[in-house]
Amino acid sequence: MSALTNTHDVLVRNLELLQGQVALLGVSDPAVLSRCATPGLAMSEHAGVFGTLAQVPGWHACYGYDAGASEAARYDTVVVFLPKARAELTLRLAMARYLGRAGARLVMIGEKKEGIAGATKQFQAIAADASKVDSARHCQVWVGNNQHPLTAFAVDDWVGWSQIACAGVELSVAGMPGVFSEGSLDEGTRLLLETLAEKPLKAARVLDFACGAGVIGAWLHAFRSDSAGAELMVDGVDVQAQAVLCAEATYIKAGVKGRIYASDGIAGLAGKWQAVVSNPPFHSGVKTDTSMTEQFLRDVARHLEPGGELRLVANSFLPYEGEILRQIGPVEKLAQDRRFTVYRAFRRGGAGVLPIKKPLG
Numbered sequence: 001m002s003a004l005t006n007t008h009d010v011l012v013r014n015l016e017l018l019q020g021q022v023a024l025l026g027v028s029d030p031a032v033l034s035r036c037a038t039p040g041l042a043m044s045e046h047a048g049v050f051g052t053l054a055q056v057p058g059w060h061a062c063y064g065y066d067a068g069a070s071e072a073a074r075y076d077t078v079v080v081f082l083p084k085a086r087a088e089l090t091l092r093l094a095m096a097r098y099l100g101r102a103g104a105r106l107v108m109i110g111e112k113k114e115g116i117a118g119a120t121k122q123f124q125a126i127a128a129d130a131s132k133v134d135s136a137r138h139c140q141v142w143v144g145n146n147q148h149p150l151t152a153f154a155v156d157d158w159v160g161w162s163q164i165a166c167a168g169v170e171l172s173v174a175g176m177p178g179v180f181s182e183g184s185l186d187e188g189t190r191l192l193l194e195t196l197a198e199k200p201l202k203a204a205r206v207l208d209f210a211c212g213a214g215v216i217g218a219w220l221h222a223f224r225s226d227s228a229g230a231e232l233m234v235d236g237v238d239v240q241a242q243a244v245l246c247a248e249a250t251y252i253k254a255g256v257k258g259r260i261y262a263s264d265g266i267a268g269l270a271g272k273w274q275a276v277v278s279n280p281p282f283h284s285g286v287k288t289d290t291s292m293t294e295q296f297l298r299d300v301a302r303h304l305e306p307g308g309e310l311r312l313v314a315n316s317f318l319p320y321e322g323e324i325l326r327q328i329g330p331v332e333k334l335a336q337d338r339r340f341t342v343y344r345a346f347r348r349g350g351a352g353v354l355p356i357k358k359p360l361g
């Protein structure tokens with residue numbers, strides 16, 4: 001049997017805590033399900049993990065925070081794995097309060113380096129009787145009772161809006177706890193958008209990989225509309241349930257044409273685009289992790305039309321230039337500041353600039 005992650009392993013050390021109907025919130029390792037005595041609800045906000053959870057017989061898999069009304073007050077034990085963003089803990093605990101019956105056992109498990117000690121105040125605010133029952137594998141386990149159950153919980157109520165402006169374009173962007181750069185425009189994204197204003201994409205169908213709240217797609221749509229260019233379709237893809245929900249909301253509000261895919265990477269997507277833009281992930285939990293972006297760079301050529309453009313921003317210290325050259329074609333650096341570099345490359349095998357159906361401008 002393969003080793004579980006620390007937090008999931010610690011749950012397995014404490015299986016006696018799981019009584020009656022069980023809900024696990026924030027599962028990152030589906031293997032933990034086979035160690036539980038009876039099936040229940042398993043929630044993950046990661047599309048790839050959710051896809052695996054959905055295959056496990058008997059379990060009810062939930063993608064993110066969209067719990068159905070029939071799940072209210074159904075569970076005797078609700079386990080909350082600590083999310084990396086503190087704001088998301090408030091959301092996850094609210095879901096736990098909703099899923100757990102009054103007085104249900106609430107269990108919170110997290111790694112010390114991910115801030116479990118600081119999270120206990122939030123836990124005690126909903127379960128004043130909470131206490132630490134185990135400490136192992138760099139994790140702590142806290143247990144309390146559902147003293148403040150929620151009778152209503154709707155994920156849409158957690159969506160908020162903020163205004164961003166860049167290169168003469170203003171936008172409303174949806175946000176919710178855990179979504180990247182909630183409430184502000186990331187500096188890397190800003191640099192990318194500035195290059196898109198200076199050197200616009202010559203494409204009618206664009207894919208935004210790792211779209212987050214949909215800011216790049218909505219900006220491209222507004223910029224193209226302002227410059228009276230050809231109609232643009234911008235699809236987006238993100239792994240995180242909250243990002244998918246927010247990107248859809250941002251697109252609807254801005255009138256963007258395009259579809260948002262919930263997917264771990266782009267290997268599973270069908271189709272080719274004339275340009276792919278991205279501010280790709282470089283974290284997994286609290287650690288720097290370039291593997292998702294390296295995988296994306298290995299997969300992206302298959303989704304780019306010959307001559308199609310890849311435009312990507314990344315922290316300058318990350319080693320993507322060589323991989324872009326190998327996978328796509330010669331790389332230009334369009335902009336660079338203290339932290340970020342914007343790269344551009346055209347897929348080998350085309351003219352470099354794509355013919356599009358309607359002329360620009």
Ligand SMILES: C[S@@+](CC[C@H](N)C(=O)[O-])C[C@H]1O[C@@H](n2cnc3c(N)ncnc32)[C@H](O)[C@@H]1O
Pocket residue numbers: 180181186189209210211212213214215216237238239240243263264265266278279280281282292
């Ligand atoms: C640096 S943020 C960029 C978000 C958005 N494009 C922006 O500029 O504000 C990276 C995004 O990658 C998403 N992500 C992480 N791993 C992913 C994967 N394997 N497949 C798709 N998206 C992923 C994260 O959920 C996050 O929204």
